[in-house]
Amino acid sequence: MTDLNAYMTGVGESARRAATLMAAAPTAAKNQALLALARRLREAGPVLAEANERDLAAAREAGLEAPMVDRLRLDAKVLATVAEGCEQIAAMPDPIGEITGVKRRPTGISVGQMRVPLGVFGMIYESRPNVTIEAASLAIKSGNACILRGGSEALHSNLALAALVGDSLDDAGLPRDAVQLINTVDRAAVGLLITMPAHVDVIIPRGGKGLIERISREARVPVIKHLDGNCHSYVDAEVDIDLAVTVVDNAKTQKYSPCNATESLLVHAAQAASFLPRIGMVFSAKGVEMRACPRALALLSQVPGDLRRAATEADWDTEYLAPIISIKVVDSLDEAIAHINRHGSHHTDAILTTNHMNAMRFLREVDSASVMVNASTRFADGFEYGLGAEIGISTDKFHARGPVGLDGLTSMKWVVLGQGEVRS
Amino acid sequence: MTDLNAYMTGVGESARRAATLMAAAPTAAKNQALLALARRLREAGPVLAEANERDLAAAREAGLEAPMVDRLRLDAKVLATVAEGCEQIAAMPDPIGEITGVKRRPTGISVGQMRVPLGVFGMIYESRPNVTIEAASLAIKSGNACILRGGSEALHSNLALAALVGDSLDDAGLPRDAVQLINTVDRAAVGLLITMPAHVDVIIPRGGKGLIERISREARVPVIKHLDGNCHSYVDAEVDIDLAVTVVDNAKTQKYSPCNATESLLVHAAQAASFLPRIGMVFSAKGVEMRACPRALALLSQVPGDLRRAATEADWDTEYLAPIISIKVVDSLDEAIAHINRHGSHHTDAILTTNHMNAMRFLREVDSASVMVNASTRFADGFEYGLGAEIGISTDKFHARGPVGLDGLTSMKWVVLGQGEVRS
Incomplete structure (x- = not known):
């Protein structure tokens, strides 16, 4: 097993363990982590600025065009916006644990459905580092763990942001590994991330059509995606x-x-x-x-x-x-x-x-x-649409369709409440 | 292109055309087809018996064990049960077109979700020919088209049943190709069926764990499945x-x-x-x-x-x-x-x-x-659970989970109702 294989397996196993804890996490703890994250984002100016400046300098040096460089920038305005997003998600009702449609059946059992997290999602994206916070905040509120793979050009910014997320999870007594950022720019990491069905339940790619087509073709788990918008x-x-x-x-x-x-x-x-x-x-x-x-x-x-x-x-x-x-x-x-x-x-x-x-x-x-x-x-x-936030858009008919918010990161399981009923 | 390739492509194209018509079919026509099918099943005794007897004789000749032969049998009791199933599905509310959760947004638009068919599902099953009717009746009610691939040992029974389904669709002015049965026992047909994303939206396999594992591994479309039930x-x-x-x-x-x-x-x-x-x-x-x-x-x-x-x-x-x-x-x-x-x-x-x-x-x-x-x-x-019928059981968390009824064969799309609103 190569180092990268071992690293990715470790990330996957940690994510799976964290997902179990997140699925059972109290609403108050999840909201506490989100509000801590908002506060930390607003207060983290200098540390974030330094990390972001490294990415910006590298981008300018590499000759990236001005609009591309701009998309990397984490200025006070961008940070205020993502912090506000975290607060909005904290203020939303917790989707997890919701029980709906409970009906009494002629046998005496009551049957309904309970909303639960999907487990672990992998997110692959490019450029804008604020996606790191959007994905992390949606993962926390929906009780999932996530593994994030941002663009190599934003690695330092993303690592700094992920550290803030980890600290905020710590603040709330939640597992730090609920949100992990892949810390290598090795492109083979993506290939591993999309082929770990034991550790990752769904992949959400954002980016160019070529990237998304390749991921869809090679993934061994479901992919929430849209290719284009004609x-x-x-x-x-x-x-x-x-x-x-x-x-x-x-x-x-x-x-x-x-x-x-x-x-x-x-x-x-x-x-x-x-x-x-x-x-x-x-x-x-x-x-x-x-x-x-x-x-x-x-x-x-x-x-x-x-x-x-x-x-x-x-x-x-x-x-x-x-x-x-x-x-x-x-x-x-x-x-x-x-x-x-x-x-x-x-x-x-x-x-x-x-x-x-x-x-x-x-x-x-x-x-x-x-x-x-x-x-x-x-x-x-x-x-x-009033979903509060969006992790992506799906043009598939399966599972989530259209803008995907918190509900798209959940699954409905059946609950049966009985008093000793048996089947005849 | 081989003959089998051409045949399967033709089946797929016909299914896709039929699916478009079924998606727009009136509730009354779908129910009429289901009630016609129930009537035809009850009246088709001799013709069905002859086809079924061919399968039974072949099974006995091949030395199949008695329980296996019994599962092939389409006697009056089995036919009465599946006919009743069709009537029950006809009596259920039409899931298609249901609009839920419409909410007015601050911009003035109203946003909700409409339930629509998935499109075309492929069903792969063994032995019991009554599955042919169960799948067909769920397809009709849910406004989908389906392509059925039954066990080779039940081919004559399945063809006779599929003819009754086709006649019932005719009765109601619905496209005969909404329910197609693959008329060859060539095993390569399964491999083609599960790799036609342009024509088939989802595969539902029923059968042994080995079969289902192979289908899941090789399919190029989503699969609704459970492998086992520990x-x-x-x-x-x-x-x-x-x-x-x-x-x-x-x-x-x-x-x-x-x-x-x-x-x-x-x-x-x-x-x-x-x-x-x-x-x-x-x-x-x-x-x-x-x-x-x-x-x-x-x-x-x-x-x-x-x-x-x-x-x-x-x-x-x-x-x-x-x-x-x-x-x-x-x-x-x-x-x-x-x-x-x-x-x-x-x-x-x-x-x-x-x-x-x-x-x-x-x-x-x-x-x-x-x-x-x-x-x-x-x-x-x-x-x-009160779903009225079951096309299968899913142990995946994606899309449908647990017993899959009519709703599992549908998708929710977003509807936006405006009066000329624009985005600012």
């Missing part, structure tokens, strides 16, 4: 045009990089002539390139500027994460639904409509993690 | 001895073959001297071999007969599915919980106790799909 906004035949312009504008342009930004606009033929020139003006003014089907292109011909292009077949499948949008005119709700189910990534899709039956059909038949009526796809987010 | 009954330090004798007797001896039968008995030292001789008499009278730790063995010394053995370490990990039970004296609730979590199979475990705190600790800390207080482990079953 999200659609569909303007129906019956629609409030003003509302649709406002919502589609926001869905595309409020921010270009998130996975819940709209990448493709479908417009019913009955509204295309009224709607497309108006949204075209908005996109043109904001510098959004329009890749349009022939009918849409014709209707956009009066839009000023030179941002109109003919869409290729590949555009319908593309997540741009940039000021680009694909635009297609469709002849029916059926065509819109079929297009989304075929070309979308089952992430988030919205209909703009005033017709109730069409709204309900869209909600039911579009096979995506989030389906919306008359709202911006940008709302697909754990905070916006 | 279930425990634990007699606590504070207990109603009469109640404990009745329940443990039932948990072990009511039937030996099911996965929810108790295989291991743990007894707190404080009750061992009172409890073990009494349960030993019961086991002895029923011919149940007792494999006991040294302390238990000593306390069982007065039990008549020669069914007492010294347990080996391997006994703690063994699912006997036979009139054999392992017995261990423990010194604390902690020891009992640790033993169960280490040696059990996370299936079903019960505590017999009059102490409330111990009951709650057992429920919370035993990491099993079903945890019980003062009830027979034999109750771990979809019908007993």
